[in-house]
Amino acid sequence: MSATNASERKLLIKGATVLTMDPALGDLTTGDILIVGDRIAAVGSGLVDPDAEVIDARGMIAIPGLIDTHMHTWQTPLKGLHATGWTFDEYQARVFYLREHFGVDDIHDATLAGSIEMLDAGITGVLDFCHNVMSPKHAEAALRAHRATGQRTLWAYGMLGSLDSSGEDQSWRLDHVRALRQETGDGGLLRIGMALATLERSSMDQIAKEIGHARELGMQMTVHQNPAGQIRALHKAGLLGSDIVPAHSNVADDEELEMIADLGGSISFTPECEFAGGRSMTVLNRAHRAGVASSLGVDTPARVPIDLFNAMRLTFMLMRSVDAFDEREAGRYPLVRRPGTPMVDPRHVLEYATVNAARAIGLGDDLGRLAPRQLADVVLINPAPYGVALGDPANHVVLRTQPRDVDTVIVGGVIRKRDGRLTDLDRIEAGAATNRVRRRIFANAESVPQGVGM
Numbered sequence: 001m002s003a004t005n006a007s008e009r010k011l012l013i014k015g016a017t018v019l020t021m022d023p024a025l026g027d028l029t030t031g032d033i034l035i036v037g038d039r040i041a042a043v044g045s046g047l048v049d050p051d052a053e054v055i056d057a058r059g060m061i062a063i064p065g066l067i068d069t070h071m072h073t074w075q076t077p078l079k080g081l082h083a084t085g086w087t088f089d090e091y092q093a094r095v096f097y098l099r100e101h102f103g104v105d106d107i108h109d110a111t112l113a114g115s116i117e118m119l120d121a122g123i124t125g126v127l128d129f130c131h132n133v134m135s136p137k138h139a140e141a142a143l144r145a146h147r148a149t150g151q152r153t154l155w156a157y158g159m160l161g162s163l164d165s166s167g168e169d170q171s172w173r174l175d176h177v178r179a180l181r182q183e184t185g186d187g188g189l190l191r192i193g194m195a196l197a198t199l200e201r202s203s204m205d206q207i208a209k210e211i212g213h214a215r216e217l218g219m220q221m222t223v224h225q226n227p228a229g230q231i232r233a234l235h236k237a238g239l240l241g242s243d244i245v246p247a248h249s250n251v252a253d254d255e256e257l258e259m260i261a262d263l264g265g266s267i268s269f270t271p272e273c274e275f276a277g278g279r280s281m282t283v284l285n286r287a288h289r290a291g292v293a294s295s296l297g298v299d300t301p302a303r304v305p306i307d308l309f310n311a312m313r314l315t316f317m318l319m320r321s322v323d324a325f326d327e328r329e330a331g332r333y334p335l336v337r338r339p340g341t342p343m344v345d346p347r348h349v350l351e352y353a354t355v356n357a358a359r360a361i362g363l364g365d366d367l368g369r370l371a372p373r374q375l376a377d378v379v380l381i382n383p384a385p386y387g388v389a390l391g392d393p394a395n396h397v398v399l400r401t402q403p404r405d406v407d408t409v410i411v412g413g414v415i416r417k418r419d420g421r422l423t424d425l426d427r428i429e430a431g432a433a434t435n436r437v438r439r440r441i442f443a444n445a446e447s448v449p450q451g452v453g454m
């Protein structure tokens with residue numbers, strides 16, 4: 001299951017509709033992509049290389065691999081557990097408390113299952129916010145699983161300790177993340193980052209310590225941003241930077257969004273979880289206006305499917321509905337099209353899940369576009385048998401594509417899925433890993449959830 005590849009291995013994708021997401025290259029109606037080793041060597045028409053393995057992509061749409069910037073992969077086996085959850089207390093009581101029951105094998109198997117499912121769904125890259133590091137062995141187990149699946153991963157080491165012991169000594173986490181970062185380096189598929197302890201559960205002094213540690217080690221960071229005012233507080237403390245991805249950010253006001261934009265930063269918006277949580281839904285429109293490079297995440301599989309196409313679709317619908325609501329409130333109804341209104345089209349949203357997401361995980365120069373010298377993470381979508389949507393091919397990608405339409409997945413120049421089938425990973429094994437976790441954790445937990453009325 002290793003994802004290592006020979007540096008001179010060549011792949012030639014022929015005849016696709018290529019959405020390069022690169023402003024200089026634009027779209028190619030019938031385009032080819034030559035991959036050498038782990039990078040794209042050329043994008044154009046009529047490319048020939050006698051040494052390359054050819055992928056016939058006629059009739060397909062090529063896009064950069066999707067990147068999820070806020071995912072709790074360890075919750076993959078908990079699918080459905082919070083589907084109809086309503087309050088934050090319910091989430092704590094039904095989902096989050098289970099972290100204390102996750103053993104080392106559970107973290108491994110959950111991560112394996114989630115990562116395989118993501119790759120199958122065209123999610124070639126992930127910022128895995130692992131706020132379930134209850135021992136060094138838990139962290140090592142998660143990393144072992146990520147190495148085995150070969151998904152491009154920024155694994156964010158969770159600094160949040162046990163919820164029952166606020167005075168817990170966090171220093172072992174800082175020592176351990178340093179050791180892992182030094183051991184893993186920065187050039188491979190797997191990189192180590194940091195998931196800061198949440199501000200509402202921690203002190204600014206502790207957060208400052210974590211940020212200082214991460215910056216010293218050159219690590220990307222992420223943080224749950226839920227209560228109002230946290231972006232401003234971080235900025236005031238001189239800690240905000242483009243190396244921190246705030247997740248959710250619903251309650252960020254316009255001034256806070258401008259602070260993020262000025263620093264060239266991103267936010268990660270998780271549409272399905274925001275919908276269900278009763279949070280403010282205007283942040284993406286306001287962030288877009290402010291020039292923030294928004295990106296998208298699934299957040300918790302305990303609530304929503306591992307499907308970034310779905311997240312993109314909902315984002316497009318949501319942003320339009322906010323625009324339409326604002327227009328109606330301003331007395332412009334029936335709707336009229338005006339400059340800047342509606343704000344986004346599907347192509348913008350695809351940009352969120354590719355170009356902007358790459359930037360959010362610290363790979364903005366190397367990933368997120370199909371262009372020469374970019375890392376070769378590519379997804380081919382097959383619109384057959386029902387046919388491609390008319391108009392902009394980005395419309396088909398964002399509004400009509402499902403994970404089952406993902407024909408081919410390439411990560412770092414290695415084919416991971418082809419003709420709709422995983423090449424070196426096993427869906428059955430992902431399901432078995434999920435079942436193993438469920439058997440173990442619910443044997444130890446207070447009760448086995450029945451899935452009714454949760």
Ligand SMILES: [Zn+2]
Binds near residue numbers: 224299300
């Ligand atoms: Zn989250």
